[in-house]
Amino acid sequence: MRKLGIYVQVPFCQTKCTYCNFHTGVVSTARFAPYAEAVCREIREYKAFYTVTGVTLPESLDDAEVDTVYFGGGTPSLLDTVHLQSMLDAIRESFATDLAEVTLEADPETIEREKAAAWVRAGINRVSFGLQSFSDKELVAAGRMHRRADIYRAVPILREAGIRNISFDLIAGLPHQTKESWRQSLDELGALAPEHVSVYLLEIDEGSRLGKELLQGGGRYSAGAVPTEDEMAEFYEMAQEALGAGGYHHYEISNWAKPGFESKHNLKYWRREAYLGFGAGAHSFSGTERWANAHDAAAYVNAVQGGRLPVEQVETLTVESALEEELFLGLRQLDGIDVSRIERDYGVALAARFDPLAAAGFVEREGSVVRLAPARLSVSNEVFVELMR
Numbered sequence: 001m002r003k004l005g006i007y008v009q010v011p012f013c014q015t016k017c018t019y020c021n022f023h024t025g026v027v028s029t030a031r032f033a034p035y036a037e038a039v040c041r042e043i044r045e046y047k048a049f050y051t052v053t054g055v056t057l058p059e060s061l062d063d064a065e066v067d068t069v070y071f072g073g074g075t076p077s078l079l080d081t082v083h084l085q086s087m088l089d090a091i092r093e094s095f096a097t098d099l100a101e102v103t104l105e106a107d108p109e110t111i112e113r114e115k116a117a118a119w120v121r122a123g124i125n126r127v128s129f130g131l132q133s134f135s136d137k138e139l140v141a142a143g144r145m146h147r148r149a150d151i152y153r154a155v156p157i158l159r160e161a162g163i164r165n166i167s168f169d170l171i172a173g174l175p176h177q178t179k180e181s182w183r184q185s186l187d188e189l190g191a192l193a194p195e196h197v198s199v200y201l202l203e204i205d206e207g208s209r210l211g212k213e214l215l216q217g218g219g220r221y222s223a224g225a226v227p228t229e230d231e232m233a234e235f236y237e238m239a240q241e242a243l244g245a246g247g248y249h250h251y252e253i254s255n256w257a258k259p260g261f262e263s264k265h266n267l268k269y270w271r272r273e274a275y276l277g278f279g280a281g282a283h284s285f286s287g288t289e290r291w292a293n294a295h296d297a298a299a300y301v302n303a304v305q306g307g308r309l310p311v312e313q314v315e316t317l318t319v320e321s322a323l324e325e326e327l328f329l330g331l332r333q334l335d336g337i338d339v340s341r342i343e344r345d346y347g348v349a350l351a352a353r354f355d356p357l358a359a360a361g362f363v364e365r366e367g368s369v370v371r372l373a374p375a376r377l378s379v380s381n382e383v384f385v386e387l388m389r
């Protein structure tokens with residue numbers, strides 16, 4: 001039976017972090033219930049909504065079984081558990097389910113004993129923790145709500161509640177981060193022994209207040225204290241080394257896991273497997289089409305209440321774009337891609353694309369498998385730019 005992932009977007013936060021380039025908002029808690037109700041309606045009526053919107057689901061998804069659910073954001077842990085429960089109920093009523101992995105993104109300051117117990121009762125079995133750093137100086141500068149002490153308060157609560165699969169996010173490149181403070185964060189993370197770790201490099205773009213400030217050469221949001229690109233690359237390499245030594249398997253550019261704890265849901269993205277996204281700004285992929293809901297949460301709720309799905313973009317993938325995805329997403333996984341299989345499926349020859357990259361030491365070849373060279377992962381973006389030329 002074909003497997004299907006479900007992503008639920010919760011676009012609400014308590015504050016806006018300076019580096020954040022997501023479409024999230026700080027809104028009154030009174031808006032949580034209508035939002036959750038709209039998401040439940042979208043889930044229950046998804047087939048009718050898709051028909052009206054012009055999205056065609058392949059027949060192979062008709063009897064697909066949902067095995068992963070991911071509540072992302074935003075900060076989904078802000079919602080009352082009753083809202084999370086109602087969305088999970090809607091999923092169970094609307095799809096065949098055998099839920100192996102149900103992830104909730106959570107911020108440390110939102111964790112409470114009763115809430116955590118209720119999450120487990122609702123079926124949540126994985127918590128992805130946006131902790132970003134163990135340094136209060138970095139957390140304050142980044143505009144985060146939590147402090148180092150909140151992490152140490154929250155983790156035992158989750159463990160006592162029965163969460164056996166915890167993921168920590170760290171960001172390399174926060175303002176005021178130094179080699180010493182990064183080492184400290186890696187050491188403290190290792191001591192808390194999460195099952196999964198994601199390490200992201202700070203993104204500098206127009207989408208965040210800090211990114212904009214940096215691009216304009218200003219000094220607000222501690223922009224002057226952001227590490228250089230070379231330092232960020234060094235931090236990434238320090239993480240590679242520390243996590244490898246700690247028994248974590250590096251399976252995707254930004255992700256490490258203890259054996260067997262690779263994110264089942266996120267693997268679907270990189271393997272181009274089907275997932276349906278519900279909520280404002282949520283993206284979906286059927287295998288042949290990609291589409292996304294409008295980002296504005298209020299507009300989303302109004303549209304769904306009016307019986308309309310506010311889909312903004314529907315893209316039917318061309319052979320060329322599907323091939324680019326195969327390469328780009330496939331190479332993010334450290335196991336690499338089977339070039340013979342891709343050449344066969346797409347009727348193309350890829351040697352001309354990979355030969356120069358192999359000669360320059362950016363990729364390694366083993367039989368028909370091509371993978372990014374482990375020593376060049378911190379410059380993977382350059383490899384992708386070359387590959388897509």
Ligand code: SF4
Pocket residue numbers: 012013014015016017019020021022024073074075107130
């Ligand atoms: S908590 Fe996450 S989603 Fe919310 S503002 Fe901060 S970085 Fe953005």
